Amino acid sequence: MTTKSRKKIYEGKAKILYEGPEPGTLVQYFKDDATAFNAQKKAVLDGKGVINNRISEFVMTKLNNIGVQNHFIKRLNLREQLIREVEIIPLEVVCRNVVAGSMAKRFGLPEGQQLPRSIIEFYYKNDALEDPMVTEEHVTAFNWANTQEIDEILAMTLRVNDFLSGMFAAVGITLVDFKIEYGRLFEGEFSRVILADEISPDSCRLWDSTTGDKLDKDRFRRDMGNVIESYTEVAKRLGIMGDMPKVIEGGITS
Ligand SMILES: Nc1ncnc2c1ncn2[C@@H]1O[C@H](COP(=O)(O)OP(=O)(O)OP(=O)(O)O)[C@@H](O)[C@H]1O
Numbered sequence: 001m002t003t004k005s006r007k008k009i010y011e012g013k014a015k016i017l018y019e020g021p022e023p024g025t026l027v028q029y030f031k032d033d034a035t036a037f038n039a040q041k042k043a044v045l046d047g048k049g050v051i052n053n054r055i056s057e058f059v060m061t062k063l064n065n066i067g068v069q070n071h072f073i074k075r076l077n078l079r080e081q082l083i084r085e086v087e088i089i090p091l092e093v094v095c096r097n098v099v100a101g102s103m104a105k106r107f108g109l110p111e112g113q114q115l116p117r118s119i120i121e122f123y124y125k126n127d128a129l130e131d132p133m134v135t136e137e138h139v140t141a142f143n144w145a146n147t148q149e150i151d152e153i154l155a156m157t158l159r160v161n162d163f164l165s166g167m168f169a170a171v172g173i174t175l176v177d178f179k180i181e182y183g184r185l186f187e188g189e190f191s192r193v194i195l196a197d198e199i200s201p202d203s204c205r206l207w208d209s210t211t212g213d214k215l216d217k218d219r220f221r222r223d224m225g226n227v228i229e230s231y232t233e234v235a236k237r238l239g240i241m242g243d244m245p246k247v248i249e250g251g252i253t254s
């Protein structure tokens, strides 16, 4: 089936979801569009979708191997992956190891300060409200998730953090923070929580461990340039550049 004949389910800022080949599956298409500050800032970064599709595939596969269940089934082509359809829990789950971004701003702390322990935060996924930070009390009171689901989310997020911190540290990258999303996978009347969406330099802060150079979306947010080059560097260090098409100015070569 070609992309054209597929039914579009949802178009977000960075990805498009199409109906999958079987019930309960979707095709996740990674666009080159980049947005920041709740879509006030927009650009097209040639090749970003291709790199993020590959990095997310790599990370989700590794996480699956250590028992962190997630939506990834298989990569279909340069920009698309087959995923399991879930009912997204409307939370952006953020895990932080080092102070950066909104945490630096909110608490008046210097970026780069090591946190005494990893901190998990919840934000209500709602663009119109600019994703406000919420507590577990809000999450349960408004029925976004129940206490058992919250416990699963917290435990899985810490496992993801431990694994990814080690994986990146091994290639000279500090995992400063990241945002993930979870969803419910239904099996009859029961459901379990699995990891969904993407894990890429769009959703993580990644700093070179030696130089402190930013290798993530902050390069776009802060107009630092070399965005694609930095994303490519992350892929290269993870050893997934082998059959990656060469990203050149103006497009990708294959
Ligand atoms: N396995 C899945 N099943 C269903 N929906 C998913 C799955 N994985 C991710 N999604 C959702 O697909 C969309 C991906 O698109 P994208 O990331 O571009 O959205 P977005 O612009 O960030 O907007 P949103 O605020 O909806 O996340 C998101 O809404 C995300 O929550």
Ligand SMILES: [Mg+2]
Pocket: 012, 013, 014
């Ligand atoms: Mg998104």
